[in-house]
Amino acid sequence: MTTSAETQSCVVVTGASTGLGAASARELARRGFHVLAGVRRDQDADAIRAPGVEPVILDVTKPEHIADLAARIAEWPGALRALVNNAAISVTAPFETLPLDEWRRTFEVNLFGQIAVTQALLPALLRHSGRVVNISSIGGKVALATCGPYSGTKFALEAVSDALRREVAPLGMHVVVVEPGAVRTAIGGRAIAETDRLAAAMSPEQQERYGPLLQATNANTAANMANGRSADQAAQVIAKAVTAGKPRTRYTIGWDAALFTRLARLLPDRLLDRITAARISGS
Incomplete structure (x- = not known):
């Protein structure tokens, strides 16, 4: 792939401050793309900046940030090859206990933010026969207890995709969904901290009802983060979704994602309930 400014293809990666997004930005730059890496803070920009990786301040819930990104794409002399929608937050809490504003915040980041960025860049993607790569999750196929907010956004992202x-298929454009299982990134630690914060705000009755479940959920999250694939390994799959000549509509990352996406299609709900409950409890 040539790397002259006149012909070099560009890829946008949202949520590139750390973890899977940062690893994907680096891997795509290594493959010769110019990567616009969306980050929320100046210090994150300094950390990700590298040859082929240009950080851009991007909070996907802020229209002005998205407009600035679209303007940067408009002035880029090469083609926009792909948009990788990776920005997301993980919110884990029992259905009863999560304030409605927290539900809305999760959907604003994980779903509406992705839609807003995609709408802004879609004309450029269509002009260059680019593609959209949406980072979903195993949680977009199977919703574990306490994962309603996060899984709700990912189920919706799957449908939107x-x-x-x-x-856009008749227009020569691909849309690909990537469904990671456990990946060793900072999002796991942030999810545990967020769960603890929300648990502290529960009433005594709610803590009695759901306290043991949340403890088991956090333990399961910690175990997944310890045993999951590395972000660099996962980034290889995302890079494949960007570069494959004839990409699949979906890619899974990790044995757990591959297994549970199949189980969700094959098993009755009650049996799947028992399996997911055992997964959380570790039994």
Whole structure:
């Protein structure tokens, strides 16, 4: 792939401050792309900046940030090859206990933010026969107890991706979904801290009802982060989704994602309930 400014292809990666997004930005730059890496803070920009990686301040819930990104794409002399929608937050809490504003915040970041960025960049992607790569999750196929907020956004992202793929396929554009299982990134630690914060705000009755479940959930998250794939390994799959000549509509990352996406299709709900409960409890 040539790397002259006149012809070099550009890829946008949102949520590139750390973890999977940062690893994907580095891997795509290594493969010869110019990567616009969306970060939320100046210190994150300093950390990710490297040859082929240009940090851009991007909070996907802020229209002005998205407008600035679209303007940067408009002035780029090469093609926009792909948009990797990776920005997300993990919110884990029992359905009853999570304030509605927290539900809305999760959807704003994990779903509406992705839609807003995609809408802004879609004209450029269509001009260059680019593609959208949406980072979903195993949680977009199977919703574990306490994962309603996060899984709700990922189930919705899966549906939105299907609809968009069917709309733009006749126009020569691909839409790909990547479904990671456990990956060793900072999001796990942040999820545990967020769960603890939300648990502290529960009423005594709610803590009695759900306290043991949340403890088991946090233990399961910690175990997954310890045993999951590295971010660099996961980034290889995302890079494949960006570069494959004929990409699949979906890629899984890790044995757990591959297994549970199949179980979700094959098993009755009650049996899947028992399996997911055992997964959280570790039994």
